[in-house]
Amino acid sequence: MHPMDGKTALVTGASSGIGRAVAKRFADDGARVYLTGRRKDELEAAAEEAGPGAVAVPCDVSRAADLDHVMDVIRGDGRRLDAVVANAGLGSLAGLADATEEEFDLTFGVNTKGTLLTVQKSLPLLTGTASVILLGSTTIYQGVEGMGLYAASKAAIRSLGRTWAAELAPRGIRVNVITPGPIATPAIARLAEMNGQSTEAFHGALGAQTPLNRMGRPEEVAALAAFLAGPESSFITGAEYFVDGGQLQV
Numbered sequence: 001m002h003p004m005d006g007k008t009a010l011v012t013g014a015s016s017g018i019g020r021a022v023a024k025r026f027a028d029d030g031a032r033v034y035l036t037g038r039r040k041d042e043l044e045a046a047a048e049e050a051g052p053g054a055v056a057v058p059c060d061v062s063r064a065a066d067l068d069h070v071m072d073v074i075r076g077d078g079r080r081l082d083a084v085v086a087n088a089g090l091g092s093l094a095g096l097a098d099a100t101e102e103e104f105d106l107t108f109g110v111n112t113k114g115t116l117l118t119v120q121k122s123l124p125l126l127t128g129t130a131s132v133i134l135l136g137s138t139t140i141y142q143g144v145e146g147m148g149l150y151a152a153s154k155a156a157i158r159s160l161g162r163t164w165a166a167e168l169a170p171r172g173i174r175v176n177v178i179t180p181g182p183i184a185t186p187a188i189a190r191l192a193e194m195n196g197q198s199t200e201a202f203h204g205a206l207g208a209q210t211p212l213n214r215m216g217r218p219e220e221v222a223a224l225a226a227f228l229a230g231p232e233s234s235f236i237t238g239a240e241y242f243v244d245g246g247q248l249q250v
């Protein structure tokens with residue numbers, strides 16, 4: 001027996017980084033996992049890596065019609081959703097003086113609207129004990145120069161998590177937020193490049209901000225997702241869990 005045998009999960013942004021690790025963990029734990037992302041080849045590679053229980057469904061989470069299609073595929077397979085991980089997200093580097101409307105729309109469109117659409121479109125398929133997991137960020141508690149749009153889009157997600165936990169509690173559905181600190185993913189490698197640094201140097205600098213003095217691994221976030229998705233966390237909702245090497249805790 002595996003802990004998620006017979007369960008069905010949706011993981012958005014599963015072609016890379018944290019989402020990819022969560023999808024693999026859920027599949028390893030026995031779940032049927034639907035992976036979404038925009039890049040078809042990357043997504044199919046992630047599904048293949050996750051194993052036979054994984055299905056790739058390309059989707060842009062900022063487009064309602066794309067999510068309707070994802071739900072149609074899951075419904076068409078005769079499945080309901082035991083776990084939804086609204087993970088797809090992106091960062092932008094734009095200070096107050098030079099942030100553009102386009103950057104605002106992209107950041108909030110993918111991170112905040114994408115999270116809303118993912119959970120909203122999942123509602124009819126959620127089982128009576130389903131677990132919904134949202135992705136926050138430690139940046140919402142800090143003032144990180146140039147990260148204002150990203151942090152604000154994630155602060156909205158923390159807030160939505162509380163409201164949705166209240167709204168979905170009568171159905172027995174739990175909603176929690178995972179807040180990662182610095183995790184070594186392709187997103188961080190891109191951020192290093194934008195800052196004109198090597199990934200290694202950037203990892204060193206970010207890792208040094210944590211008491212554990214290192215970057216986290218996507219698998220360490222996936223382990224928390226597995227806990228929050230399963231029955232061991234059955235009395236936990238509206239909460240926020242940090243996977244940050246102690247960055248905000250110590």
Ligand SMILES: NC(=O)c1ccc[n+]([C@@H]2O[C@H](COP(=O)([O-])OP(=O)(O)OC[C@H]3O[C@@H](n4cnc5c(N)ncnc54)[C@H](OP(=O)(O)O)[C@@H]3O)[C@@H](O)[C@H]2O)c1
Nearest residue numbers: 013015016017018037038039060061088089182183185187
């Ligand atoms: N890494 C960290 O240190 C860190 C820290 C705090 C929070 N987080 C959060 O954790 C989540 C995952 O981040 P990550 O570091 O794993 O980033 P990543 O490696 O860049 O992965 C991001 C994923 O989101 C998908 N995505 C982006 N835009 C999308 C869209 N419009 N529609 C559908 N999918 C989209 C990407 O797939 P496609 O490009 O194929 O669409 C990719 O699979 C994000 O919400 C991020 O904000 C990360």
